[in-house]
Amino acid sequence: MLTSVATTRGIVSNRTDGARGFVPSARHTSFLGLTGIPLHFERGAEIVAEEDPAEHIYQVVSGTARTCKLLCNGRRQIGAFLMAGDYFGMEARDTHCFAVEAITDLHVVMVSRSAAFAAAGRDTAVARSLWDITARSLDACQQHALLLGRKTAVEKIGSFLSEMAERQGSDDEIDLPMSRQDIADYLGLTIETVSRTMTQLESAGTIALPTSRHVVIKRPHELERLSLC
Amino acid sequence: MLTSVATTRGIVSNRTDGARGFVPSARHTSFLGLTGIPLHFERGAEIVAEEDPAEHIYQVVSGTARTCKLLCNGRRQIGAFLMAGDYFGMEARDTHCFAVEAITDLHVVMVSRSAAFAAAGRDTAVARSLWDITARSLDACQQHALLLGRKTAVEKIGSFLSEMAERQGSDDEIDLPMSRQDIADYLGLTIETVSRTMTQLESAGTIALPTSRHVVIKRPHELERLSLC
DNA sequence: CGGATACTTGACAAAGTTCAATCGCAGTGG
């Protein structure tokens, strides 16, 4: 379900992911030992729909996306926020079991699933890196399950803010690309509880909220304590 | 952290896992194209501890195990119940990020992680199957995250019972090898809520509980409705 | 039979949700 078109602009990685770093180029981008196709999506666009055939593997170049699963009565669970360097589309089955949507303007590179598997068959390093990406996603998902099942609202928000700070490489300032509703659906809370808990952390002096999308961490130690325990 | 000893008894698979079926033998068992070592653990034994170095990959031959993560105040999240045919120990990092404990007497086969990766390097099919196992775990974990984040107590219990029925290949009778506490920690509930919800489903005529560990599904359709929506 | 363990039940408390109203800010048009 590709509704956007590929841009012709060069793409610059703003984060290298260990051994799997990728190099900017004019039209194509190296990715899993293959020539990936750069694509651009607008804020709100759907890159992958739930139940779509799983034909491609993607890496985020810039921007943020969310993976969503839906339940009846409009209940939604966001599995992960995908940022520069993150991969998605590696499915065990032939169809995607969640949708992927652009939260901001989004640049990705795409390779076909069959080409990736073929490359993995030829090149052991590619196979290993394909496994590594999947295993890392699994690790993140298991960590997230612990949060969803056993943490309180404050601990969830604390963990979330710590995670975002770490992923943005900043110790004390975070720009949140996602709405309160997205945060709520990621943490298994309601938008109101997210809002209230943020205010509560602000009142306690743990964070400051110059704007609703910009968080300043005043007491990182306090946040760590919340997220770890 | 292997506290039990390997048995010398032959091991019989009571479930083949698609293309990755494994064949019983007197002492060693084929597993990911390697010769696996059969091990036996007693009920309650810890096969893997949290933060243990990840040196082996396992497949369950018979019995049931649980994967656990711990938080402070004794809060626990069970990530999965592992039954015959299931794999565990495939970690992205060098240490296990959860413990694995035997719920019943447990037979597993074990191969060393490095041997598995070496085999994957030599044999494309092994590499693919290693990826497949990991991707399947990821899929299950994402499904479980949806349950933990967005389902009510009844829906959680409904989903759990449906899952168990399916895994036991039975449409209407389930033997639960795990305690109410295990179920609670799997579903992100308390033991009391699990108990109450089971009774509630029994009163509604959806299930019967001849004993606390044996569930008869009287209205499978009703359970489906709960778990899907 | 006695003791331990697991499960169930009840009464109450707390955390989080729901519903509704309000605020604040960016964008738009007069």
Place this chain on the structure above:
DNA sequence: CCACTGCGATTGAACTTTGTCAAGTATCCG
């Protein structure tokens, strides 16, 4: 430039669900 509009975020109050604590029952096993 300022009022108006729309949307996201915040706040309040009532309510629900689930958790907590405590007691009671069932079951297993020596």
